[in-house]
Amino acid sequence: MLNLIRMNLYRMAKTKSLWIVLLCMAAFCTFACSMVTIDLEEMQKNKENNLSGNFAAVYKEEEEETAGGFGISVQVPEKEDGEIPTFLEFYNSDLASGIVLVFLCIGCVIYFNGEIKSGFLKNIAGQTRHKSNIFLSKIIANMVYILVALLLYGVVQFFSLWFMLKDKYTFRFGGEFIKETGVLLMAFFLLYLAFLGGISLVTTVLKSTAAGITLGMLSAFGVLSSFGAYADKLLHVNLSKYMVITNVHGMFVGAVRKDIFFAMGVGALFSVIYYLLGAVYFTKKDVV
Amino acid sequence: MKYVVDTHGLTKIFGKHRAVDCVSLHIKRGEIYGFIGKNGAGKTTFMKMVSGLSAPTSGEIALFGVSGREAEKYHSRIGNLIEQPGLYEGMSAKENLHLKCLALGIHEKGYEEKLLGDVGLRDAKKKKVKQFSLGMKQRLGIAMALAGRPDLLILDEPVNGLDPQGIAEIRDLLLKLKFEKNMTILISSHILEELYKVADTFGVIHKGVLIQELSKEELDQKCRDYTEIKTGDTEKACPVIEELGYHNYKVITADCIHLYDRVAEIGKLNMELAKQGCMVESLQVVQDKLEEYFLELTRD
Numbered sequence: 001m002l003n004l005i006r007m008n009l010y011r012m013a014k015t016k017s018l019w020i021v022l023l024c025m026a027a028f029c030t031f032a033c034s035m036v037t038i039d040l041e042e043m044q045k046n047k048e049n050n051l052s053g054n055f056a057a058v059y060k061e062e063e064e065e066t067a068g069g070f071g072i073s074v075q076v077p078e079k080e081d082g083e084i085p086t087f088l089e090f091y092n093s094d095l096a097s098g099i100v101l102v103f104l105c106i107g108c109v110i111y112f113n114g115e116i117k118s119g120f121l122k123n124i125a126g127q128t129r130h131k132s133n134i135f136l137s138k139i140i141a142n143m144v145y146i147l148v149a150l151l152l153y154g155v156v157q158f159f160s161l162w163f164m165l166k167d168k169y170t171f172r173f174g175g176e177f178i179k180e181t182g183v184l185l186m187a188f189f190l191l192y193l194a195f196l197g198g199i200s201l202v203t204t205v206l207k208s209t210a211a212g213i214t215l216g217m218l219s220a221f222g223v224l225s226s227f228g229a230y231a232d233k234l235l236h237v238n239l240s241k242y243m244v245i246t247n248v249h250g251m252f253v254g255a256v257r258k259d260i261f262f263a264m265g266v267g268a269l270f271s272v273i274y275y276l277l278g279a280v281y282f283t284k285k286d287v288v
Numbered sequence: 289m290k291y292v293v294d295t296h297g298l299t300k301i302f303g304k305h306r307a308v309d310c311v312s313l314h315i316k317r318g319e320i321y322g323f324i325g326k327n328g329a330g331k332t333t334f335m336k337m338v339s340g341l342s343a344p345t346s347g348e349i350a351l352f353g354v355s356g357r358e359a360e361k362y363h364s365r366i367g368n369l370i371e372q373p374g375l376y377e378g379m380s381a382k383e384n385l386h387l388k389c390l391a392l393g394i395h396e397k398g399y400e401e402k403l404l405g406d407v408g409l410r411d412a413k414k415k416k417v418k419q420f421s422l423g424m425k426q427r428l429g430i431a432m433a434l435a436g437r438p439d440l441l442i443l444d445e446p447v448n449g450l451d452p453q454g455i456a457e458i459r460d461l462l463l464k465l466k467f468e469k470n471m472t473i474l475i476s477s478h479i480l481e482e483l484y485k486v487a488d489t490f491g492v493i494h495k496g497v498l499i500q501e502l503s504k505e506e507l508d509q510k511c512r513d514y515t516e517i518k519t520g521d522t523e524k525a526c527p528v529i530e531e532l533g534y535h536n537y538k539v540i541t542a543d544c545i546h547l548y549d550r551v552a553e554i555g556k557l558n559m560e561l562a563k564q565g566c567m568v569e570s571l572q573v574v575q576d577k578l579e580e581y582f583l584e585l586t587r588d
Binding site for chain 1 (some may be wrong): 379388436
C-alpha cells in the first residue's frame with residue numbers, strides 16, 4: 001500500500017499538467033485579488049459619499065441574481081460597518097465559491113484518467129494483491145493534491161492582498177486564527193475530497209476525461225444544486241442539505257459552527273461512500 | 289510442483305461470446321510456452337486471466353502448484369506485457385520504469401539502468417516515451433514486465449513492431465532468462481518461425497478452444513522440413529534414395545516422394561536419380577510447414 005502511495009505521489013510530481021493547473025489557479029487567485037481591491041476602492045468611495053446604503057442594496061441585488069442562476073461568483077465578503085474583511089474572510093469566501101474546486105476537478109480528472117488511458121494500470125494491477133488499494137492510493141495522493149492546492153491558494157491570496165492592500169489589510173495572527181483556519185481548512189478539505197471522490201469515480205467508471213470534467217464543472221457551477229432544490233420541491237424532502245456541493249456553497253463567511261460540522265460530516269461520509277464504490281469497482285472489474 | 293501454470297476448464301464469457309472456452313493448459317517450470325492463435329482466438333483473454341487482470345467466468349487456475357484463492361498470492365510473481373505496453377508518454381523510459389519499481393517496492397540502486405540495458409534501451413533512458421518508436425516502446429514494455437524478477441513472464445506479441453535485429457535481441461534475451469534465471473515464459477506471437485526458435489511447448493487456440501498442446505519434438509515430427517521429389521517413376525527412385533543412405537522417406541503419390549532426412553548434397557541426389565534413369569521434375573526443400581500446419585489446424 002505504501003509503495004503504491006509512493007508511486008502515485010511520484011507520478012503526481014512528474015505530471016506537468018497538474019503543475020499547470022496549480023499555476024493557473026495561483027494566477028487566477030492573483031487576478032481575483034486585484035479585482036477585490038477595485039471592489040474595495042468602490043466600497044470606500046461609496047462610504048465616503050455616504051452611499052453605503054445604496055451600495056449595499058445594489059450588492060444585495062447582485063447576490064440574489066447570482067443565487068438564482070448558474071455560475072461561480074467570487075465576491076468580497078460583505079461587512080456591515082464598511083470595514084475591510086480579514087484574510088480569513090477572503091479565503092473562506094473564495095473557497096466557498098467553488099472556484100478552487102473547478103481547478104482541482106480538472107487536475108483530479110487528468111490524474112485519475114491518466115493511468116487508465118495510458119494502460120499503465122496493466123503493469124501493476126496483476127501484481128497488486130488487493131486491487132482496491134490501487135484506488136485508495138490514488139485517493140490518498142489526491143488528498144495531498146487538495147491540501148497543496150488549498151494551502152497554495154491561501155498563501156498566494158495572502159501575499160497578493162498584502163501587496164495590493166498594504167496597510168489597509170487586516171491580519172490577526174494568533175491562537176484564534178490558527179484554530180479558525182484549521183476548522184475552515186478541515187471542512188473544505190473533507191468537502192473537496194468528497195466532491196473529487198465522486199468525480200474520480202465517474203471518470204474511472206466511464207474512462208472519460210471529458211465526462212469527468214463536464215460533470216465536475218457543471219456541479220461546481222451549481223447545476224446539481226439546482227437539481228437538488230428541484231427534487232426538494234417536487235418530493236418535499238431536504239435532499240440538497242445533504243449534497244456535497246450545496247454544503248461547499250453553504251460554507252459562506254460567518255457560517256455557524258453547527259453548519260460547519262454538519263458539512264464536515266457530509267464530506268467525510270461521501271468520501272467513504274465514494275471510496276467504497278471505487279474499491280468495489282476496481283476489485284470486480286477486469287483491467288482492459 | 290511440475291507446472292507453473294495449470295488451468296482446468298478455464299472459461300471467460302463476454303455477454304454471449306465465449307472468448308475462452310474450457311481451456312486446460314499446462315506450462316512446466318523453466319520452459320518457454322508458445323501460444324499460437326489467430327486474432328481474436330482468445331490468447332490475450334487467457335493471458336489476462338493468468339496474470340490476474342481479468343477474472344474467469346468459470347474454471348480454475350493453479351499457479352506454482354497452488355490453486356483457488358491461495359493462487360492469487362502468486363500473481364505478484366508474474367510479470368506481463370499484454371497488448372500494447374502501458375506507458376506514460378510524457379515521462380522518460382527511466383521514470384516509467386521507476387514507477388513500476390516504486391509500486392513493487394524495489395529501491396535497488398542501478399536496477400532500472402540494468403533492466404534498460406538488458407532490453408537495449410540504456411542510451412534512451414532519459415528520452416520521453418512519446419519520442420519512442422513502436423519497437424522501443426515494446427522493449428520498454430518488456431523491461432517493465434521484467435521488473436521485480438518475476439518467476440513467470442507473460443508476453444503477448446512482444447516482437448510486434450521490432451526490426452529483425454530487435455527480434456533477434458529479444459529472442460536472445462528470452463533464452464538468456466530461461467537458461468540463466470530458469471524463468472518460465474508464456475509467449476504469443478504471429479511470427480510462427482520466431483516462436484518456433486524459442487518455444488519448448490506449443491498451444492494452439494482457436495475460437496477460444498485449446499485445440500492442441502504439443503512439445504517441440506512432437507511438432508517437429510508433425511511439421512519437419514522435408515525434401516519433395518517429383519519424379520515420374522517413384523519405384524525406380526526409392527532404391528536410389530536408399531542407396532544414398534536416406535531411409536526416412538514416404539511415397540505420397542505415384543509421382544511424389546517426401547524425404548524427411550536432411551539432404552546435405554541435393555545436387556548429388558539429383559545426379560544419382562538421373563543416372564538411374566529417374567526423370568526428376570522438381571526437387572525442393574519445403575520449409576513453411578509450420579505455417580501450413582497451423583493453418584490446417586485452425587481451418588474452419
